Amino acid sequence: MSIPSPRNDWILMAVFTAAVLAMPVWLAPIGAAYPDLLQKFAIFGIFAIGFNILFGLTGYLSFGHAAFLGVGSYAAVWSFKLLTMNVLPAVLFGTVLAGLFAVLIGFVSLRRSGIYFSILTLAFAQMSYNLAYSVLTPITNGETGLQLTLQDPRVIDNAISAPGEGLPWTELFGIKMSGYPGFYFCAVMLIIAFFISLRIFRSPFGMMLLAIKSNQTRMSYTGFNTRPYLLVAFVISGMYAGLAGSLLAVTDPLAGAERMQWTASGEVVLMTILGGVGTLVGPMLGAGIIKYFENIFSAYNDQILHGIFAALPDGIEAVVVAVTGLFVGEGWHLTLGALFMIIVIFLPGGLVEGARRIKSFFVRRSLRRHGIRTDQPVTRV
Amino acid sequence: MDAFLLQVLNGLDKGGAYALIALGLTLVFGTLGVVNFAHGALFMLGAFCAVSLQQLLTISKKIKDPSVTFFDAFKETPYMEIWFGDAGTAIISYSVPLSILLAIPVMLLVGLIMERGLIQFFYKRSHAEQILVTFGLAIVIQELIKVAFGANPIPQAAPPIFAGTAPVGHWIGLGDAVVYPWWRMIYLFFSGVVIFAVFAFLRYTTYGMVVRAGMADRETVGLLGINIQRRFTIVFGIAAVVAGLAGVMYTPILPPDYHLGMEFLVLSFVVVVVGGMGSLPGAVSAGFLLGILQSFASMNEVKNIFPGIDQIIIYLVAVVILLVLPRGLMGRKGVMES
């Protein structure tokens, strides 16, 4: 990565924007350029970018972020049911409600650090999940999940025009929010989310969070009350999750409790570390890769595998199919778990760190050829 | 009073399972300094040792049913019965307790492989990285079990002589309404024995003394020229066996499926944190305490007052304890507080 400077940041922002908006073009060759998947890239990108603001900057590992995703989804669907199918209020409610929820959970959880914090967030997420399945059924519709119905009041929409036939669709001032329009809506949200994250990284506030991660003791003897800093970071990242959750509802207006399960929290952790914890583009990268491979791997089955390995001799073919068959289709989670381990063991800095290492290897080699010593790492503010 | 006693009893066996898992988790954390999110998977592996043995014993072939005389009826008959007759049938019905014999070497081996193959490389890494890598391992184990045994729970029967219920209420003069399944009582007894064995091992053997010294101050013990590393490897193996045995014996109470490990892991971690990270007595007492509390919370009388309390009681208790007593019930100072 290049040395941060205002100019380089604007370039990064421009490249990111162009790359996101042009995803339908450049992802076409690898077969990922269809709206449903593109929407997922953008949505989980937001989720991971937000998670990274907490984990990457402060080092606090939350195992309960899926709860905010779920809250965002429920809030958005309720906005569709009660008010209007317009997505703006839904996104607003989803984000704000998740933020309020994060204030509550963060206020309590942040009284502890390290693994205690992880367990506290996990406990809160599991409580939310269990309650969503049981007592809160009037709000969450339990196992079935919250869906639109024909009887929904939708007061704003119905005041403006008579309800049409069948279930309505989510829309932005008349534009139907599915397919490519839905993707572009999510993409714009993603770009805004990335921009805010970039600003936080480059702000004094961001530096304070990094300092907390680096040495919390020194922070308090330096005159900082670290808790409000942590709480603000926690709430911001909770709001990102809420935004992602509400966008899930925008592209497909239903919400289920399984979205809040702790395995879902684990997934966003994986996305972040796969791309690179504490890096700007890493989490987006991780989210994209995970969702892409999930999509591809889940679609495979033994028949497709037989097709792929048909060229091999029969006996070997059967073995290869049996082994790879473990990792695809239903076995996608196995791949995910294995990937998790491989990344943590071999590349704790994630893919961005990997790229950096490769680059510095070549840079060093060329410098050494010119007789320049390179043993001191150099970075700038 | 009856209802009260019944709930205490109901909570005890689940508490026993929590205590056994939390005990191993704490042992590993205290000695190796590793936060092992794959510990629940070890519990599940134990449970599937029982499933494996049962499936192994009941490998069958179709033979003619001699009790049906007027036409040729075939029935699936396990080889065990064909070869050993009634003795074979008896062996099959005792497959769960017999699995203990299988689970001890298997779990010990699994533990040693896990420690040497993965965990040892994470002693010096951050707790967050330990959590992440063992979380990945837990997913891998769980998915492999799913591939091997399918996604549905596989019921296991307790031996027939333990099938009924014990008239506990009658024994202590509280009326016949208070009964307690024999197998749960066996489980409670069993977990007591295992817990006692682990504590006795730590207290009365020189080996255990070194381990305890290592828990208190690892560096100094290392300086004494004792190969603490090898001992810790074995501690990990023991923790794996304890979790595995807890899993084996729990199968008649809860039919195991591949999710079992994760469910118990989350709860046991809460148990460990409530008991106090690094405290063995804390882990055990918190295990039983939370088991009983959970049982009380699922009484209808309680649920009518606080709807949904049974779903969240453990987590709620954990949150309150952590806020009021930062180190848990019996935690030591300075453990995991950086």
Next chain:
Amino acid sequence: MGKIILDVSDVQMRFGGLMALSDINLQIEEGKTHAIIGPNGAGKSTLLNVCVGRLQPNHGTVMFEGTTLTGKTPYEINQVGVARVFQTPEIFPELTILQNVMVPAFAKRDGTFRFNAGGSLFGERQIREEAEHVLEDLGLTEQRHHVAGSLSRGDKRRLELAMCLVQHPRLLLLDEPTAGMSRADTNRTIEILKRIKERGMTKVIIEHDMHVVFSLADKISVLAQGRIIAEGAPDDVRGNPKVQEAYLGGAHL
């Protein structure tokens, strides 16, 4: 006697059955350098910890310029103008050296908390200049873009000192600022500390190295077994037989 800036009165600190500090009374004069010496385990670091709010004494109070420090949190104590250098350097190893010094400069300007996510580090000229000025003063300018964790131990100590100095504290507490340093580095630190003194900053130093103590101190308190057994100008303390016995077991200073 000049104005008293730090007033420790009747402080008692117990750890279980151990009396770490008993009835400590200590007055630090403004603008002076006050050294606290004593054998290992005498309670010197405990005393500093009580002053900065890391420990709460069982009894007694610590006053700083009329405000009570006892019961306050470390960050509140820092905000009234007390900074501390630790025995093992507490720095931000992952941040650059310049950032390490900018962080405390922000604390001085913005207080205990400010949600400053809209601003940009690139725009914080003044803070950056202040930090660079201090780094130049301590001879760390060249490495300022290096990661602080890569510094040598001696440089880490100097960096920590820079982090305190950028806040212009009224009172600076130093816990063995030269322990583990080479002779050359020690002399350099002495020079720096002398220069600070010229600016009128009050200092309390815990130190084992008598060369450092006698180069810097205006006044010395001797602590042994949790009590102050002697106090006075360096020359008086040097000649005090009680001190020689407690501290050196009879050997001569």
